[in-house]
Amino acid sequence: MWLEKISLLNFKNYEELELSFSEQINCLVGENGSGKTNLLDAIYYLSLTKSAFSTTEAQNIRHQAPFFMVKGLIHKNDHDYQIQFSVQGGQKKVGKNNGVNYDRLSEHIGSFPVVLITPDDTDIIKGGSEIRRKFFDGLISQIDSVYLENLINYNHVLKQRNSLLKQFAENNNYDSDLLDSYSDQLLDFGAKIYAYRKAFVSSFFPTFIAHYDNISGQKETVKITHQSDFASGNYRKDFFQTYQKDLVLQRTTKGVHKDDFDFEINGFPVKKYGSQGQQKSFVIALKLAQFDIMKLEKGIKPILLLDDIFDKLDDLRIAKLVEMVAHHSFGQLFVTDARPERTQTIFQPIEAEKKVFVIQQGTVIDESFM
Numbered sequence: 001m002w003l004e005k006i007s008l009l010n011f012k013n014y015e016e017l018e019l020s021f022s023e024q025i026n027c028l029v030g031e032n033g034s035g036k037t038n039l040l041d042a043i044y045y046l047s048l049t050k051s052a053f054s055t056t057e058a059q060n061i062r063h064q065a066p067f068f069m070v071k072g073l074i075h076k077n078d079h080d081y082q083i084q085f086s087v088q089g090g091q092k093k094v095g096k097n098n099g100v101n102y103d104r105l106s107e108h109i110g111s112f113p114v115v116l117i118t119p120d121d122t123d124i125i126k127g128g129s130e131i132r133r134k135f136f137d138g139l140i141s142q143i144d145s146v147y148l149e150n151l152i153n154y155n156h157v158l159k160q161r162n163s164l165l166k167q168f169a170e171n172n173n174y175d176s177d178l179l180d181s182y183s184d185q186l187l188d189f190g191a192k193i194y195a196y197r198k199a200f201v202s203s204f205f206p207t208f209i210a211h212y213d214n215i216s217g218q219k220e221t222v223k224i225t226h227q228s229d230f231a232s233g234n235y236r237k238d239f240f241q242t243y244q245k246d247l248v249l250q251r252t253t254k255g256v257h258k259d260d261f262d263f264e265i266n267g268f269p270v271k272k273y274g275s276q277g278q279q280k281s282f283v284i285a286l287k288l289a290q291f292d293i294m295k296l297e298k299g300i301k302p303i304l305l306l307d308d309i310f311d312k313l314d315d316l317r318i319a320k321l322v323e324m325v326a327h328h329s330f331g332q333l334f335v336t337d338a339r340p341e342r343t344q345t346i347f348q349p350i351e352a353e354k355k356v357f358v359i360q361q362g363t364v365i366d367e368s369f370m
Contacts, residue, residue, distance in 0.1 A: 001076040001112065001300045002332040003043060010065035012038040012054075013362035022355035025325070025333045025347060027370070029340040030359035036336035039359065040116070040305050043334060046072045046083050047114035047303065048138075049095060049105045057087045074112055076300060083112070106152060110142040113302035115291045119312040121283045125271050129260035136261060139290050140200055143297040147196050154189035157182055158257055165250045174247070187236055190256040194230035197259065201226045207292050212285035215320050222282065223264040229254045280317060291330070301331030308336050310346070318346070326350045344370065 008017040013035045028036040037053070044052045045060075054060050061068045069086040084096045095102040102108055124135050141148040161182040168174050205224055212222050229235055239254050246253055263270040263282060270282050294302045310318060325333060326349075337343045340358070347354050347370060354370035 001074065001303065003046070003072050003074050003303060005073040006039075006042060006046070007069075007071040008039075008042055009067075009069040010062040011042055011068045011070055012060060012062060014038065014042075015062060015065075015362065017362075017364065019357065019364060019367070021332070021334075022353045022369075023332060024352040025350070025354040025370075026335070027343045027347060027354065027356045028334065028336045028359055029343055029356060030338070032338050034359045035362045036338075036359050037307055038362075039357075040307050040334055040336055042070050043072070043303065043305060044114055044116055045070050045085060046074070047112045048142075049085060049093070049108055052116055052118075057093065058089065060087065061089060076112065081112070083108075106145075106148055109148055110145060110298070113142050113294045113298050113300070114305060115287060115294065115302045116305040116307065117284070117287045117309055118307040119309060121287065122279050124283055124286065125263055125274070125279050129258070132261045132263075133257075133259055135286070136197065136200070139293070140196065143294055144196070147193070150189050150192045150196075154186065154193060154256065157185045157189065158252055158255065161186060162251050165246055165252070168247060169250050179243070183239065186252070186255060187239060190230060191235075193256045194228050194259070197228070197256070198226050198231075201261070204289060204293060208285050208289040211288040211292075212281060215281045215284055215317060216278070220265050220278065221267070222270070222285075223262075223267075225262040225264070226259065227262055228256060228259045230256060230259075277314065277317075280313060284313075284317060284321070288324075304330045304333050306333070306335045308338065310337055310339075310342060322346055322350070325352075328352070 002023045003021055004023075005018070005020050008014045010016075017039075028039055030036050041051050041053055051060055067086060067088040069084065071082070071084040074081045074083060082096075082098050085093060087093045093105065095105050095108055097108065097111075123131050137151060141151065161179070164179060164182060168179075201224055208224065209222065229238065232238055235254075242254050265274050265278055265282070270279055274282065291302055291304060306321075309321075313321075324330065325347075335343065335347075340356070343356070356366075356368055356370050357364050358366040
């Protein structure tokens with residue numbers, strides 16, 4: 001699978017853009033703030049129907065423009081797919097595949113898998129449980145549509161239950177039967193999500209270990225453990241015993257939306273006791289394992305996006321990644337870098353088709369093969 005062409009209108013700092021890419025390595029170079037990451041984000045959008053960096057669709061629309069549009073031509077399994085997403089200010093997002101509108105954008109998720117590696121990925125370790133859940137949920141959702149559907153349904157019911165709890169507090173009333181009905185739905189969807197997460201971590205871990213050992217040189221013992229309220233055999237009873245607490249706090253305090261994933265190194269939390277190098281190795285191993293699992297499950301190599309990572313990685317970890325690129329472990333690759341000469345040094349020796357795009361203030365001012 002590979003992205004041949006992309007077209008942008010009013011996406012972030014791009015007024016209008018049309019590019020054709022190499023099937024193998026694509027280097028996006030230019031000064032910081034020029035738009036390299038925004039172009040990478042547009043590719044991510046074509047796969048996941050959303051930005052990797054913007055929290056609202058309004059942030060994706062170029063300043064003072066009424067809409068944005070992202071369109072790409074993707075080749076997969078000897079077929080061509082014209083994918084398009086557009087958002088008019090204040091209106092519902094529209095997605096199309098070969099001119100046919102999606103009834104639900106979730107139908108698109110997983111069709112064209114992508115893996116993104118950024119300098120901020122260490123937040124998966126350093127940040128709160130929500131970031132770790134987001135990582136695993138995003139990964140699993142791209143390989144299993146049933147899981148994604150259960151997750152969407154769970155979040156919908158959770159929102160309704162929390163809204164009901166707020167209504168009880170505002171109106172000073174309480175309807176146990178109505179609250180029970182939302183609780184039952186939440187527990188049913190939650191049990192399915194928990195079971196899948198638990199099984200997935202078990203299958204994911206050996207692949208993760210292999211990559212961590214390769215990157216770190218087998219110097220430490222690492223571990224990933226899934227933590228959940230549902231691990232208790234009495235999770236349903238425990239959930240109903242939190243009603244009073246939920247009413248006071250006006251939110252649902254137990255459920256899979258509170259799950260976490262513990263990352264350990266030599267028996268201690270990576271977050272507290274891992275060095276910068278160990279944390280970086282851990283995160284890169286997570287992302288490379290994500291790539292391998294998605295490749296295995298989908299039968300195609302995901303598009304790999306590397307955003308400005310060479311400034312943040314030491315020579316050893318850069319060498320490990322470049323070695324994998326040289327051995328054609330990946331499919332189509334997109335790399336951003338603020339230093340063109342470094343990109344030239346890193347990728348010139350690799351036997352593959354390499355295309356370089358020079359970006360300046362939302363405009364591609366030059367493109368050439370390396």
